[in-house]
Amino acid sequence: APAFLKFIYEEEGLDALITQGNYGRTGELFLLKNDTRPSRTHQFNLGIRQTVGSMVLGAAYRGLRGYNIFSWYCATPHPEHGYCGGAGNLQGLSQNYGVILGTVEGRTWYDAVDLTAEKPYSQQSRWGFTLSYTMADAQRKGMDFFTLDFPMVSPENWPKVDQPVEKHRVVASGIVGLPYDFKVSTLVQVGSGVRYNTRDEVNGWGPRPVQVGW
Numbered sequence: 544a545p546a547f548l549k550f551i552y553e554e555e556g557l558d559a560l561i562t563q564g565n566y567g568r569t570g571e572l573f574l575l576k577n578d579t580r581p582s583r584t585h586q587f588n589l590g591i592r593q594t595v596g597s598m599v600l601g602a603a604y605r606g607l608r609g610y611n612i613f614s615w616y617c618a619t620p621h622p623e624h625g626y627c628g629g630a631g632n633l634q635g636l637s638q639n640y641g642v643i644l645g646t647v648e649g650r651t652w653y654d655a656v657d658l659t660a661e662k663p664y665s666q667q668s669r670w671g672f673t674l675s676y677t678m679a680d681a682q683r684k685g686m687d688f689f690t691l692d693f694p695m696v697s698p699e700n701w702p703k704v705d706q707p708v709e710k711h712r713v714v715a716s717g718i719v720g721l722p723y724d725f726k727v728s729t730l731v732q733v734g735s736g737v738r739y740n741t742r743d744e745v746n747g748w749g750p751r752p753v754q755v756g757w
Contacts, residue, residue, distance in 0.1 A: 546565055563632070569741075572642050572643065573615070573643050573644075573645070573646040573675070574642065574643070574644050574645065575644075575711065579613070579664075580609065580611045580645055580647050581610055581611060582609065582611045582613060582644070582647070583609070583611060584608065584609045584610070584651075585607070585608045585610070585611050586606070586607050587606050588603060588604065588605050589603065589604045590602060590603030590607075590657070591602065591603075591681065592739060594663075597662055597663075597665075597668070598660060598661065598662050598664075599657040599659075599660070599661045599705075600659070600660055600661075601657075601658070601660075601661075602656070602657070602658050602659075603656070603657040603659075603663070604655070604656055604657075605653075605654070605655045605656075605657065606653065606654050606655075607648075607650065607651070607652070607653040608650075608651070608652060609650060609652075610649030610650060611647040611649070611757075612644075612647065612648075612649025612651060612683075612684075612685055613645065613646070613649065613650050613683045614646055614648070615644070615649050616643070616644060617642070617643055617644075623687060638684060639704055639714045646685075648685060648686055648699055649682075649683070649685030649701075650683070650684040650685070650703075651681070651682070651683050651706075652681060653680070653681045653682070653705075653708070654679065654680050654681075655676050655677055655678065655679040655680075656677070657666070657675060657676070657677050658675065658676045658677075659673070659674065659676075660673070660674045660675075661673045661674070661677045664718050664720070666720075668721030669719065670682060670711075670717070670718065670719045670720065670727070671717070671718050672715065672716060672717040672718070672728050673714075673715065673716045674713075674714075674715045675714045675715075676711070676712070676713050677711070677712045678710065678711055679708050679709060679710060679712075680705075680709075680710065681706040681708040682703050682704060682705055682706060683703070683704060683706045684701050684703050684704075685701050686701070686731075707728055707737045707738045708748075709734050709735055709736060709737050710735045711734065711735040712732070712733070712734040712735070713731075713732070713733045713734070714730075714731070714732050714733075715730070715731045715732075716728065716729065717730070717732045
């Protein structure tokens with residue numbers, strides 16, 4: 544493989560790349576620690592269901608925690624435009640290319656609460672319904688894979704930011720028995736929708752002037 548595709552972290556390997564002067568056409572050097580841990584997610588649920596008369600009520604909590612989320616970030620951003628450029632004093636590298644480091648400091652959080660109510664259909668009552676409500680929230684530390692287009696902060700200080708997730712959702716269904724053994728049913732789903740990201744480029748384009756939000 545070409546030298547610039549070899550993701551290394553050992554000092555001797557880095558010195559070899561410097562000696563060869565082969566950093567690829569992009570002028571970027573990717574460095575990855577040998578002990579980089581794989582990503583993992585822990586999921587847990589806790590709930591209760593109770594019959595009250597002809598109704599069945601339920602409540603549940605769902606949680607997910609993601610660890611070791613991998614990202615590339617710029618070790619030496621350019622002082623003016625913020626792109627990866629200029630190696631500074633890192634291992635004596637020149638100012639003509641950027642150093643990009645791999646990190647598993649990224650984290651993810653997801654929490655949801657589900658409330659349900661159900662009346663089963665029976666031949667005696669000849670009607671039934673189900674109703675469920677979900678409230679959810681999600682955050683993330685670090686971005687997907689590359690974090691090069693945002694203000695450069697060391698991974699351990701990355702902020703915990705909200706993620707686009709539908710906050711509220713209601714699902715309802717009903718069934719009614721009619722004469723001659725006919726039945727009519729319906730299903731309704733209503734949600735608050737998923738937010739989308741915005742970019743404010745009034746002050747110009749690039750990692751420094753662009754303002755990104757939800």
